[in-house]
Amino acid sequence: MATLxxxxxxxxxxxxxxxxxxxxxxxxxxxxxxxxxxxVNYTGITTTAERDGFNVSxxxxxxxxxxxxxxxxxxxxxxxxxxxxxxxDSGTAYTNFSNLHAGGFGSFExxxxxxxxxxxxxxxDSFQNLSGIFxxxx
Amino acid sequence: MSTLRTDALEGVxxxxxxxxxxxxxxxxxxxxxxGLIKGFCVLFRQSDGVSGDTFNLSSVVDAAPGRxxxxxxxxxxxxxxxxxxxxxxxxGHAMIAPQDLTTxxxxxxxxxxxxxxxxxxxxxxxxxxxx
Numbered sequence: 044m045a046t047l048x049x050x051x052x053x054x055x056x057x058x059x060x061x062x063x064x065x066x067x068x069x070x071x072x073x074x075x076x077x078x079x080x081x082x083v084n085y086t087g088i089t090t091t092a093e094r095d096g097f098n099v100s101x102x103x104x105x106x107x108x109x110x111x112x113x114x115x116x117x118x119x120x121x122x123x124x125x126x127x128x129x130x131x132d133s134g135t136a137y138t139n140f141s142n143l144h145a146g147g148f149g150s151f152e153x154x155x156x157x158x159x160x161x162x163x164x165x166x167x168d169s170f171q172n173l174s175g176i177f178x179x180x181x
Numbered sequence: 182m183s184t185l186r187t188d189a190l191e192g193v194x195x196x197x198x199x200x201x202x203x204x205x206x207x208x209x210x211x212x213x214x215x216g217l218i219k220g221f222c223v224l225f226r227q228s229d230g231v232s233g234d235t236f237n238l239s240s241v242v243d244a245a246p247g248r249x250x251x252x253x254x255x256x257x258x259x260x261x262x263x264x265x266x267x268x269x270x271x272x273g274h275a276m277i278a279p280q281d282l283t284t285x286x287x288x289x290x291x292x293x294x295x296x297x298x299x300x301x302x303x304x305x306x307x308x309x310x311x312x
Contacts, residue, residue, distance in 0.1 A: 047187035051200045051210070055183045058207035075203040078216030079308050084261050084282075094261040095309065097215040119205040126266050128279060173264040173279065175308055180204040180211060 080123075081114050082175035087160065087168040088133055108166025109149060110158045116180055121151045123178025129160040130171040139170065146172070153181065219263065220307040224270045225249055227291075227300035237307070247275075247298030249289045251305065256284040256312045263309020265289070270302030277303065284312065 052074075054060045062071040083096035091104040100115040108131075129146035132139045146169075149157030156176065160169040190213070192198045200210040223233030225241050227249070232241055239254040257263045265279035267289050275291040291301035 044188040045186070046189040046191050047185065048191045048193045049199060050193050051202075052190075052213070053202045058202040059204055061201070074213070075201060075211075078201075078203065078211060078213065079218065080203075080211060080216060082264050082308050084264050084309070095259065095263070097309075098211070116204075116209055116211065128265070128267060130278060130280075171280070173266070175264055175266065180209045181206060 076179075079175045079177055080116075080118065080180055081112075083112055083172075085110070085112075085172050086170055087129075087172060088135060088170050089168075091168075104168075105157070106166070107168055108160045110160075110172070111155050112158065112174065113155045114153075117153045118176070119153070119179040119181045121153055123151060123176050125151070125156060125174060125176040127158055127172070127174040129158070129169045129173075131160045131162040131167055131169050133168055133170065135170050215310070216308075218306050218308050219255075219257070219311055220251075220253060222251065222303065222305050225303045226270070227303070243300075244288070245298070246300055247291045249303045251287045251289065253285050253287070253307070257282075257307075258284070258310040258312045260284055263307055266306040266308070268304040270304045275299060275301035277301070279305065 059075055061074045063074050065072055081098040083099045084094045085102050086092055091102055093102050098115045100113045103111045127146045145161045147159050149159045160167055199213045201213050203211045220237035222235045222241055225232045227243050237254045238251055240252040242250045244250040260283045265287055267277040267279045269275045269277045278290045280288045289303050293299035
């Protein structure tokens with residue numbers, strides 16, 4: 044097996060574009076486009092705090108149930124895609140979740156995105172918040 | 182176009198870190214390892230136990246009504262050191278919740294409109310830091 048050792052990969056024709064062969068060996072996919080550009084696992088209970096994450100400069104409590112995730116290296120535009128899950132419950136056990144819960148993005152901006160955790164009657168500070176975004180870095 | 186052929190990639194200064202130019206302006210870099218999806222389950226249908234393709238999951242178990250237990254083949258670096266991206270594969274009829282993300286396991290629940298646990302078609306992906 045051949046192992047390439049390097050610290051950096053750069054496309055030759057276009058610096059930000061490298062194709063890799065897919066698992067079926069018949070198609071290619073774009074390596075850069077397939078990477079998650081930012082992800083975060085945080086709690087909104089008491090003090091909003093990041094447990095772990097990538098490309099996140101900070102998470103800020105806006106108000107009850109609403110959080111701003113600030114991106115370290117910005118996205119190219121606001122037209123990126125994302126995923127957000129919240130248990131929409133203030134209980135700190137993993138088995139605590141509102142079965143009426145819903146979470147959504149409040150906004151997409153190049154340098155941040157906002158979350159809103161809702162439990163069918165009101166916004167709620169939540170124990171479990173999991174989110175990632177895909178798209179083009181600036 | 183130039184083609185580089187290799188079977189594996191490894192960082193030189195740090196084995197677990199390779200940066201790649203990824204910005205639309207061809208300047209900004211991002212670490213490859215951080216951005217990769219580390220595991221997925223295409224589907225697990227609880228009604229009959231039919232399962233689809235998986236990646237980095239050693240087992241997917243129908244643990245109880247509405248509950249699926251995943252075991253990661255290669256563990257994550259810490260409890261809550263990663264995210265789960267769940268989905269309901271039954272036309273979105275059920276609400277899906279990931280819970281209890283440990284280094285080696287994760288749980289996923291599905292609920293019906295009456296807010297009770299109910300079997301469904303589970304799908305999930307995982308991203309974050311491997312051990």
